Amino acid sequence: MVSAGGWDLDEIRRRADIVEVVSPYVRLRKAGRRLVGLCPFHKERTPSFTLDPETGLWHCFGCKAGGDLFRFVEMIEKVPFAEAVELLARRLGLPPRRPADAARQRARERLLSIHEQAAAFFQAQLRGDRGRHARAYLTHRGLSEECVREFGIGYAPDAWDSLLTALGKRDISPQELTRAGLAMAKDASFYDRFRNRIIFPICDMTGRTIAFGGRALSEDQQPKYLNSPETPLFQKGRTLWAFDRARRAMADAEHAIVVEGYLDAIACHEAGLPHAVATMGTALTADHVEMLRRRVDRLVLAFDSDSAGLAAALRAEQLFQQAGVDVRVATLPESLDPDDLIRSKGADAFRELISQAVPMIEWEFNRILARAEGKDERERMQSMREAASVLARVAAGVEREYYVRWLAQKWAAGKPDRVMAMENAVREELARHAARRRSGARRNEEPRPSGVAAEKRIPGRPPAGKVHAALLAAFLQRGDLAARYARQLEAADFPTQEQRAVFEAVRRLVDREEPVGARAVLAEAAFEARGALAEFALDEVPEERIEESVASAVQRVVELRLQRRQRMLLQRLSEAASGEEREAVQQELTEVVRRRSELAGRRIVGDT
Numbered sequence: 034m035v036s037a038g039g040w041d042l043d044e045i046r047r048r049a050d051i052v053e054v055v056s057p058y059v060r061l062r063k064a065g066r067r068l069v070g071l072c073p074f075h076k077e078r079t080p081s082f083t084l085d086p087e088t089g090l091w092h093c094f095g096c097k098a099g100g101d102l103f104r105f106v107e108m109i110e111k112v113p114f115a116e117a118v119e120l121l122a123r124r125l126g127l128p129p130r131r132p133a134d135a136a137r138q139r140a141r142e143r144l145l146s147i148h149e150q151a152a153a154f155f156q157a158q159l160r161g162d163r164g165r166h167a168r169a170y171l172t173h174r175g176l177s178e179e180c181v182r183e184f185g186i187g188y189a190p191d192a193w194d195s196l197l198t199a200l201g202k203r204d205i206s207p208q209e210l211t212r213a214g215l216a217m218a219k220d221a222s223f224y225d226r227f228r229n230r231i232i233f234p235i236c237d238m239t240g241r242t243i244a245f246g247g248r249a250l251s252e253d254q255q256p257k258y259l260n261s262p263e264t265p266l267f268q269k270g271r272t273l274w275a276f277d278r279a280r281r282a283m284a285d286a287e288h289a290i291v292v293e294g295y296l297d298a299i300a301c302h303e304a305g306l307p308h309a310v311a312t313m314g315t316a317l318t319a320d321h322v323e324m325l326r327r328r329v330d331r332l333v334l335a336f337d338s339d340s341a342g343l344a345a346a347l348r349a350e351q352l353f354q355q356a357g358v359d360v361r362v363a364t365l366p367e368s369l370d371p372d373d374l375i376r377s378k379g380a381d382a383f384r385e386l387i388s389q390a391v392p393m394i395e396w397e398f399n400r401i402l403a404r405a406e407g408k409d410e411r412e413r414m415q416s417m418r419e420a421a422s423v424l425a426r427v428a429a430g431v432e433r434e435y436y437v438r439w440l441a442q443k444w445a446a447g448k449p450d451r452v453m454a455m456e457n458a459v460r461e462e463l464a465r466h467a468a469r470r471r472s473g474a475r476r477n478e479e480p481r482p483s484g485v486a487a488e489k490r491i492p493g494r495p496p497a498g499k500v501h502a503a504l505l506a507a508f509l510q511r512g513d514l515a516a517r518y519a520r521q522l523e524a525a526d527f528p529t530q531e532q533r534a535v536f537e538a539v540r541r542l543v544d545r546e547e548p549v550g551a552r553a554v555l556a557e558a559a560f561e562a563r564g565a566l567a568e569f570a571l572d573e574v575p576e577e578r579i580e581e582s583v584a585s586a587v588q589r590v591v592e593l594r595l596q597r598r599q600r601m602l603l604q605r606l607s608e609a610a611s612g613e614e615r616e617a618v619q620q621e622l623t624e625v626v627r628r629r630s631e632l633a634g635r636r637i638v639g640d641t
C-alpha cells in the first residue's frame with residue numbers, strides 16, 4: 034500500500050478521526066450526512082467547506098481546495114505531504130516502519146536545519162558592522178528595514194570562510210555545507226560559495242528555507258546573481274520565489290503575477306501586489322505552471338519587454354494552453370523591469386499596467402503592429418504576414434476568427450472599405466501557412482504504429498467541460514449508474530489526469546463487479562487523485578432526474594470522443610499520400626459518421 038516516510042497511510046487514515054483533525058480550525062455543523070463550516074483556506078461568509086465523516090473526504094466549493102485527511106494537514110499546517118504524514122503519525126504515536134525512510138527523513142531535516150542556521154547567520158551579518166555597505170545598497174534600492182526583515186534578506190561577508198567558521202562552531206562540517214550547496218571544495222580545502230553578496234533566502238511552499246540567491250554588490254563581481262546549486266531540497270525548475278508568501282493572495286486576487294527576479298517580486302509585494310512570484314534564472318517550466326495552475330487560472334507576466342524570459346514564455350504558449358491557463362502579458366516600457374518602474378513611476382502606474390495586461394497573442398500582435406507603424410506599404414504587408422504566422426498557431430475556431438477581424442480592423446486603420454480586403458489578406462496568409470505545414474508534415478512522415486500516430490494527431494484534448502465532473506460525481510453517488518454506464522466510457526474521454534484516475538478506479542471496480550461508492554473508489558484510486566475525488570464525492574447530485582442526466586452525459590461524452598476521432602480522420606484524409614491510405618481512412622470515417630448519427634437517434638450528422 035502507499036507509504037510515505039515509512040508510515041502506513043491506510044493505518045493512519047483508519048486511526049485518525051478527520052473530524053477531530055479539522056475541528057480546531059473549522060467550526061463544523063451538521064448538514065444532512067455532511068458537516069459544513071467556513072473554509073479556513075479562503076475568506077468567506079457562507080460555509081462552503083464540506084466534510085463527509087464517513088469517507089473522510091472534504092472539499093470547499095468556494096476555493097476548490099479539497100482532498101483527504103493528509104491534504105487537510107498539508108494545507109493547514111503548510112507542510113509538504115511527507116511531513117503531514119509524519120505529523121499525523123506522531124500524533125497517533127505510530128513508529129516509522131522502514132529504517133531507510135527514517136534515515137532519509139533525518140538527512141532532510143538536517144539539511145533544512147543547516148539552511149535555517151545559515152539564514153540566521155546571513156541576517157545577523159547584514160545587521161552587523163560588516164554589513165554596512167550592504168545596508169546602504171538596500172536603502173538605495175528603496176527597501177525598507179521592515180521589508181528586509183520580512184523577506185529574511187541577509188548579507189554574506191567579503192571573506193573566504195565566514196560561514197564555514199560560524200557554522201563549524203555548531204558542529205556543521207565543511208563537507209555538510211558543501212552538500213548543502215553553501216560551500217565549495219578545492220584542493221582539499223573549502224570556501225564559502227556566497228561572498229560579498231546580498232542574500233535572498235529561497236523558500237519552499239511552506240516557507241522553509243531550502244536555498245539562497247546572492248546578488249553581487251560590486252559592479253565587477255560575476256555573475257550578478259548566484260543561486261545555490263540544485264540539492265535534494267532545491268530544484269530551480271520547481272521553485273518559484275515568494276510562492277509561500279503569495280499563495281494566499283493569489284486566491285484572493287484570482288491571478289498570479291510572475292516576474293523575473295527577487296527585487297521585482299519584492300517591489301510588487303511592497304506595492305500592494307502580494308500575489309507576485311519570481312522565476313530564478315530559468316524560463317517558466319511546466320512544473321511552475323502546474324504549481325500556479327492549482328491556485329489560479331490566470332497569470333500575468335510582468336517581464337522586461339526585451340527579456341529572454343519573455344521570449345521563452347511566448348514560445349511556451351502551447352504549454353499554457355494545454356494546462357488551461359490564461360496567460361496575459363503586461364506591457365512594460367522598454368527595458369524597464371517592475372522594480373525600476375515602481376521606483377520611477379510609482380506603484381499605481383504599475384498596478385495600472387497589470388490591470389491592462391492583454392492575452393499573450395494580442396501582446397505579440399501589438400508589438401508587430403507597433404513596429405509597422407509609419408512604415409511604407411511593403412513593410413506593413415510584411416508585418417501582416419508575420420502576424421498571420423503567429424495567428425496560425427491558434428487552432429481554427431472562434432478565437433482565431435476573432436483575431437482575424439481584430440487584425441484586419443487594426444490594419445484598416447479606420448478605413449471601413451479596407452477591412453474586408455485586409456481580412457482576406459490575413460485569411461490567404463493563413464491558408465498558405467496551412468499548406469506549408471501540410472507539405473512539411475508529409476516530408477517528415479515516417480511509418481509509425483497507427484495507434485500512436487492517431488493519438489498524437491488529435492487536435493487538443495477533450496474540452497474540460499463540466500459534464501465530465503458531473504458524471505463522475507453521479508457515479509460516486511449512485512454506484513448502480515456507474516455499473517450501468519462505465520463500460521461505455523474510456524479513460525481518454527476525460528480531460529484531466531485526475532478525472533482519468535478517478536474514472537479508472539470506478540471502471541476497475543465495475544469490471545470486478547464490486548460496488549462503486551466514494552469509499553471504495555478512494556481505496557482503489559491512484560493516490561494523486563484524492564483532491565478531485567473529494568470534489569466529486571462531495572458534489573451532491575440532485576436525485577430527481579439523475580438517471581436522465583447521467584444517460585445524456587454519457588451520450589455527450591461518447592459524442593465528443595467520436596467528434597475528435599472524426600476531426601482526426603478528416604485531417605488524415607487531407608494528408609493521405611496514397612489512394613490506398615485514403616481508402617482506409619475513408620472507411621473508418623464512414624464508420625465514425627455512422628456511429629455518430631446512430632448516437633444522435635438516427636439523425637443524419639453531416640457536420641464536421
Ligand SMILES: [Zn+2]
Nearest residue numbers: 072075093096
Ligand atoms: Zn475554500
